[in-house]
Amino acid sequence: MTDPTHFEFTRTRVDAATCPEGREQAFFWDTRQPGLGLRVASGGRRTFIFEAKLGRQTIRMTIGPASMPIRVPKDRKGNPTGPGADGEALRLMAFIKAGTDPRAEKAATIARDTADREAAAVVRARDSVTVGEAWAVYLEARRSKWSPRSYLNHTRMAAPGGEQRQRGAGKTVAAPLAALLPLRLSELNADVLAAWLDREAAERPTAASSAFRLVRGFIRWAGEHPEYRALIAPDAYRSKAVSEAVPPSKAREGDCLQREQLPLWFKAVRELANPVHAAYLQTAILTGARREELAAMRWENVDFRWCSIAIADKVEGARVIPLTPYVARLLAALPRRNEWVFSSPTAADGRLKEPRTGHERALAAAGLPHLSIHGLRRSFGTLCEWVEMPAGVVAQIQGHKPSATAEKHYRRRSLDLLRMWHTRAEAWMLEQAGIEQPSVSGEPGALRVVHSR
CATH class of the missing domain: 1.10.443.10 (Intergrase catalytic core)
Structure with missing residues (x-):
């Protein structure tokens, strides 16, 4: 007597398969490709599955929806041109014959894909996240930890213009940190910091020294947060070139009433x-x-x-x-x-x-x-x-x-x-x-x- 649950899968027979009344699901098996099955739920949902024995353990995995091609489509030369349920079942059966659990291989593949996606996201972030964007997040995150005066100082040191008055000239110029804000976060390295300090120290050494201390705190903070850790060199401010470029702190001359x-x-x-x-x-x-x-x-x-x-x-x-x-x-x-x-x-x-x-x-x-x-x-x-x-x-x-x-x-x-x-x-x-x-x-x-x- 022919088993009604075992037949060669065709599109007509797969679409016609139903779950008997009173049961939650029914299983049907392809007589052409070992391990390839069809699961039909009581609600009518159909899914291709793979099932095989690995030692004494039954391995069952989902292949995909029953709407996918049953057989691997091929061109005139017999080369595969797309996915098929029987092709995936054949691939998984190869792991079983080799004594390997295909579920472990699937988990490893998912992990690799996830790692690849995260690496790609990091690469995209390197090209998009600027120092200014991260600086704004830094100020908001630290605002409750600082005094109002400290927060105001951080804001002024990064002002694009009008906040830093050039003494004796009657005009305003951009604050010291403004030059760093348009840079990508990945570009904030030791060479960039040293060159920036050299430029600032030539015009306003005291402000440059103060601005560097703020940048140093920002870099430390960014290095402690996962979303920025991979985008910035956490020890950029520790290089010899940077330390030599920082103007020495000294009391302001003449800033005292006689x-x-x-x-x-x-x-x-x-x-x-x-x-x-x-x-x-x-x-x-x-x-x-x-x-x-x-x-x-x-x-x-x-x-x-x-x-x-x-x-x-x-x-x-x-x-x-x-x-x-x-x-x-x-x-x-x-x-x-x-x-x-x-x-x-x-x-x-x-x-x-x-x-x-x-x-x-x-x-x-x-x-x-x-x-x-x-x-x-x-x-x-x-x-x-x-x-x-x-x-x-x-x-x-x-x-x-x-x-x-x-x-x-x-x-x-x-x-x-x-x-x-x-x-x-x-x-x-x-x-x-x-x-x-x-x-x-x-x-x-x-x-x-x-x-x-």
């Missing part, structure tokens, strides 16, 4: 139309605090009763410095619009963002040379030498790390000792500037600022 410049500077700053700018700049030179430390100061950090200011120190975490008489008068006169001491009604977060604009106007009005906001901090440390303030006192007020073992482990001066020296330095600077000084009545616990007549 004693004889104090009258002009104070007069121009005090005449600024914006009282917040005026108070900020004067507080900066009279406390030696860092730019962002002052900008982020809240009213809760200022103690008018005990004459102290709590500053969020980027090195130590926090430090408390004296609130000197003149600075106390400046701060007390400021409007209390919100939580910030140096508030700004136009800023998104309500506090002063860019004191440089007001400072530049004051310098221009006074006819003084360029002086950065950080130069005010430098000026405080320098001018304090006129009153012979001990270096350790200056360092503690400004938040510098101790420079010696004794300073680090054995010297933590009390606030009243700092106040004695700090008030003396403030009085001397105001005297040089020709400013009427406020007198102090009483001890810090009951301090009140009295305007001298």
Whole structure:
């Protein structure tokens, strides 16, 4: 009796095969090609399969949909011209006869194909991903880890134009990193970095050195992320050519107020139309605090009763410095619009963002040379030498790390000792500037600022 599940596969018979009622699937076998089968599901779906014995194990694999050619099509010379179900069954049977599991071969083929596709994707990415695109992702990923000032610095260093002012020329030029942004990420190698540093260092060495540190951090970040790791040389910044091209860091020459410049500077700053700018700049030179430390100061950090200011120190975490008489008068006169001491009604977060604009106007009005906001901090440390303030006192007020073992482990001066020296330095600077000084009545616990007549 002929088995109805075994017959020579033809298109008519394959299409007519059905699954008996009450069963989930039925199997039919080709009498012409060993191992070639047809699986028909209860829903009518038909699939060509391969099934054979490997030792005592039954191997079953899907070949493809039943709509594919049953036999391998051939040309007039007998050469295959396309795929066919019996041809795939013949190929798989060869593995069985060789004692090899064809499923393992299929998995290996899939792995190779996947690796090839990934390699091709990497090659395509090398030709498409630019430094600028990766830089934008880097800034967004790291934004929550940085201070607002640090994020702004990263943004400005990569600005295409208008953010880096060429001093003395009255014009703006592209920021140092702008030249690297159009490059493909794969092109950011040691030779490119060295050539870029040579060009930048010739015009603006300090900015080039700062920009390189930002690029170095970016390259490290990219080397830790799979989507960029294969596209960039993670050690590009470590080559000898690059290290030799980095301009040496040094203090900016001339970025400091001289004693004889104090009258002009104070007069121009005090005449600024914006009282917040005026108070900020004067507080900066009279406390030696860092730019962002002052900008982020809240009213809760200022103690008018005990004459102290709590500053969020980027090195130590926090430090408390004296609130000197003149600075106390400046701060007390400021409007209390919100939580910030140096508030700004136009800023998104309500506090002063860019004191440089007001400072530049004051310098221009006074006819003084360029002086950065950080130069005010430098000026405080320098001018304090006129009153012979001990270096350790200056360092503690400004938040510098101790420079010696004794300073680090054995010297933590009390606030009243700092106040004695700090008030003396403030009085001397105001005297040089020709400013009427406020007198102090009483001890810090009951301090009140009295305007001298």
